[in-house]
Amino acid sequence: MYKPKVAFICVHNSCRSQIAEALGKHLASDVFESYSAGTETKPQINQDAVRLMKRIYGVDMEKTQYSKLLTDIPPVDVAVTMGCNVKCPFLPCNERFDWGLEDPTGACDDVFIETIREIHKKIVELSHHLAGT
Numbered sequence: 001m002y003k004p005k006v007a008f009i010c011v012h013n014s015c016r017s018q019i020a021e022a023l024g025k026h027l028a029s030d031v032f033e034s035y036s037a038g039t040e041t042k043p044q045i046n047q048d049a050v051r052l053m054k055r056i057y058g059v060d061m062e063k064t065q066y067s068k069l070l071t072d073i074p075p076v077d078v079a080v081t082m083g084c085n086v087k088c089p090f091l092p093c094n095e096r097f098d099w100g101l102e103d104p105t106g107a108c109d110d111v112f113i114e115t116i117r118e119i120h121k122k123i124v125e126l127s128h129h130l131a132g133t
Helices: 016-028 047-057 109-131
Strands: 005-009 033-037 078-081 095-098
Touching: 005 016, 016 033, 016 047, 016 109, 047 109, 078 109
Parallel strands: 005 033, 005 078, 078 095
Antiparallel strands: none
């Protein structure tokens, strides 16, 4: 069965989009393939995001993910922008969503956890949408 490819996009591909890729793989790998990318890269994934994803889900993003450019991922069916304060990167796709999430970089753990919970909720909604349920 064909699974749509979903790209989670933000400028730096170090925090929100990385969390979304990890949660997509963790919660919805039976429905869609998850990728993340940006127009710029960072040398490492946001360490607060890495730490909290390990604590909450037991997922080590640094084992399977790294900061990638849009040109580093395959063609996708769905593009989800995280909510960019600048013009969001464009990626050809069949469907496009903007989740309008604030970047929690530099904030306290409670803000990060709220962002992670919101991404979790949106991943579940997206998987229902793509599965037609």
